[in-house]
Amino acid sequence: MFVAENGRQRADGYRGSVSSLQRIAFVLTDACDLLGVAVVAEALDCASELAGVQHACKYGMQFLSANGGPVKCHRSFVVSTGKLADTIGARFACVFVAAGPNADEVCNGLSHAAWLQRIRAAGTPVRFLAADTVNGFAHDAAHPSERDRIVQGAQANARLSGAIRAAFEIIRDDMGEPIAREALHRTVSGHVDTILSSIDTGMSTADKVHAAGRWLKNNCHRPVSVADAAHACAMSQRTLLRYFQACLGTSPSEYLQRARLDLACALLAETSLPADKIARRVGLTDGGRLGKLFRRCIGKSPTEYRAWQRARTDGLQTIHANEQPCDVQADMEATQCAAA
Numbered sequence: 001m002f003v004a005e006n007g008r009q010r011a012d013g014y015r016g017s018v019s020s021l022q023r024i025a026f027v028l029t030d031a032c033d034l035l036g037v038a039v040v041a042e043a044l045d046c047a048s049e050l051a052g053v054q055h056a057c058k059y060g061m062q063f064l065s066a067n068g069g070p071v072k073c074h075r076s077f078v079v080s081t082g083k084l085a086d087t088i089g090a091r092f093a094c095v096f097v098a099a100g101p102n103a104d105e106v107c108n109g110l111s112h113a114a115w116l117q118r119i120r121a122a123g124t125p126v127r128f129l130a131a132d133t134v135n136g137f138a139h140d141a142a143h144p145s146e147r148d149r150i151v152q153g154a155q156a157n158a159r160l161s162g163a164i165r166a167a168f169e170i171i172r173d174d175m176g177e178p179i180a181r182e183a184l185h186r187t188v189s190g191h192v193d194t195i196l197s198s199i200d201t202g203m204s205t206a207d208k209v210h211a212a213g214r215w216l217k218n219n220c221h222r223p224v225s226v227a228d229a230a231h232a233c234a235m236s237q238r239t240l241l242r243y244f245q246a247c248l249g250t251s252p253s254e255y256l257q258r259a260r261l262d263l264a265c266a267l268l269a270e271t272s273l274p275a276d277k278i279a280r281r282v283g284l285t286d287g288g289r290l291g292k293l294f295r296r297c298i299g300k301s302p303t304e305y306r307a308w309q310r311a312r313t314d315g316l317q318t319i320h321a322n323e324q325p326c327d328v329q330a331d332m333e334a335t336q337c338a339a340a
Contacts, residue, residue, distance in 0.1 A: 021060045022093040022174060027112070028063055028071045028081055032098035036129030036163035039188055040096060043167035047175055047183040057174045062087070066112060073098070084115045094170055095119050095126045127166050164188060178211040182218060185232060208233045209247040212240055213255055220259035223283050226252040261297055264290060268306040269313075275302045 024044060026037050044059040051057065065071045068083030095116075120126055164184055171180035212229040219228075229252060230240040244252045260282040267278045275287035284290050287302070294302050 021058055023091065024059055024061050024170075025087070025092045025095045026061065026063045027084070027095060027097045027116075028065050028073060028079055029098065029112075030072060031074055032071070033074045033129070034077055034079075034098065035160065036166075037096065037098050039160065039163040040129070040167045043164075043171065043183045043187045046186050047171045047179055050179050050183055051175050084112070088115075088118070091122065092119065092124050095124055096166070097126065097128045129163060129166075160188065177207070178214055181211065181232060182215065185215075205235075205239070205243055206247055208235050209240065209243050212244070212252065213248050216252065216256045217259045219283075220256060220263060221281055221283050223285070224256070226256065229256075257293060257297075260284065261293060264294070264302070265305065265309075268302055269309045278302070 024040075026041070028037075041061050044061065048058045063079055063081045064084050064087060065081040066084055068081055068086070070078045071081050072078050097116075116126060167187075168180050168184055171183055212233045212235065215232050216224070216226075216229050226240065227237045230237040233240070240252060244250070244255070248255060250258070264278055264282045267273060267281060271278075273281070275290055279285065279287045279290035282290070284293070291301055294300055294305060298305060300308065
């Protein structure tokens, strides 16, 4: 489990077994960098949730070290780990080695080298997550120079890029590209598109259009645009507009408006939130825009729709309440007739 400096539990180190569990191991060393580990672990966990019952595949993550027990990572975060020797014979789908300033020395040590050799011999891919160093040595975090700050920023981007690519490739191969992209967007939304645009995903245009539709629906509560959806699915906006109508029977903007309308209808029916708040929760700026959308698509204002929906619900409840005694009475009469 992850443990912060104050000892609070952050996350389970090993997630419970499920059907078709893909076991992922993270090998940690003293002073190792956790940025890449956190990105990969969070993306895999998010993918498992997104897959739901559609995929039997789920991810289980285990954190390991040479001696087991707590490992003090970079910036004094402490992670509780299992012992490498205790996993002899275990099969992993992938192994990540979290690098640090002394990662090469540690991984060339007897325990790590022998374990990694067995893992590779079993055909398991081993990936090294980049370390946070300056000129090969750990930088002075207490007194960084301007040069150190520049180098640190570039290295952080490189570390993030490598982790995003690694997580994407694993999830894509197991669950498909749409889930891989969505999991990473939910994990590190600001960096995904640029990094993944350089990866040859092999998706057909129709697959990308459907992925764009799902992205619009999943993000309709945010102030997103059609251009954002195109970028998220590695398409030009022009290409998306050209094929969206043919694949989904409507334009991307109408699809987005419909998703927002459906969400707003649910919020009006199920909550007492005012129209302005609901507008912001469905990606619109104010209640005026929400009102225009409702009048154009439904012919009612949001307030009128809420009143109509609640009257309809109350009417159905009244009908059911009135029907129940009739059914009971009919059952009693049938019983009396049978007895006679």
